[in-house]
Amino acid sequence: MPLLDRIQTDLVAAMKARDEARLSALRMMKTALKKLEIDSMKPLDESAEMQVLNSLIKQRTESAEMFRKGGRIDMAEKEEAERSLVESYMPASASAEEIDAALAAALAETGITSAKQMGVVMKATQAKLAGKRVDGKGLSERVRSRLS
Numbered sequence: 001m002p003l004l005d006r007i008q009t010d011l012v013a014a015m016k017a018r019d020e021a022r023l024s025a026l027r028m029m030k031t032a033l034k035k036l037e038i039d040s041m042k043p044l045d046e047s048a049e050m051q052v053l054n055s056l057i058k059q060r061t062e063s064a065e066m067f068r069k070g071g072r073i074d075m076a077e078k079e080e081a082e083r084s085l086v087e088s089y090m091p092a093s094a095s096a097e098e099i100d101a102a103l104a105a106a107l108a109e110t111g112i113t114s115a116k117q118m119g120v121v122m123k124a125t126q127a128k129l130a131g132k133r134v135d136g137k138g139l140s141e142r143v144r145s146r147l148s
Contacts, residue, residue, distance in 0.1 A: 003033065003044075003046075003049045003089065003129075004030065004033055004034070004044075006089070007026055007029055007030050007033070007089070008030065009028055010022075010111060011023065011026045011030065013068070014026055015103065015109060020080060021078070021082075023084040024082075024140055025037065025081070025085045025086065026085070028056070028082070029053070029056060029085075029086060029089070030043050032052050032056055033049060033052055033069075036048060036052055043053055050090065050127035050133075053086055053089060053090055054090075054133075055102075056083075056086050056091070057086050057087060060079045060080070060082050060083035060086065061079075063075075063076075063079045063081045064076045064077075064083065067074055067079060090133050091131060091132060091133055092133065092136070093132065093135075094129050094132035094133065094134050098132065099125075099129065099134065099138075099139065099142065102125050102128035102129050103112045103121070103139075103142060103143060103146060105128055106124035106125040106127075107121060107146065109124060110124055112140050112147070113145060113147065114147065115147040115148060118140075118143055118144060118147060121143050121147065122136075122139065122140065122143055125143065126139070131145065
């Protein structure tokens with residue numbers, strides 16, 4: 001079932017259940033996906049949908065951190081709940097072992113030893129982890145430590 005259809009059916013279920021928090025988060029997700037679909041003037045493919053969801057997760061994480069710094073624990077918890085709902089629509093995260101194996105394979109395949117060519121290694125590693133969710137910042141730190 002396409003992602004937008006799944007979100008729509010969950011949206012209807014949340015309306016019927018009068019679950020305002022879930023309803024709000026689902027509307028936010030649907031709006032972001034429809035906006036990209038309209039802007040691109042073609043149906044979204046899976047990678048475009050995942051990019052949108054990744055950006056929503058990143059926004060929620062940063063907002064929660066800012067709310068915690070500002071002493072607004074209630075708002076931080078709301079953002080974290082929205083983030084966990086968005087994450088439930090994402091594919092499974094890659095484990096540390098899978099990331100390390102993909103990184104080792106990418107390093108062996110490319111033969112790169114210089115941190116100056118880190119982008120090539122990042123791209124090769126992400127290609128090996130296709131279909132899994134990977135934190136770009138964490139992956140970047142791992143690649144940098146292996147090349148240093």
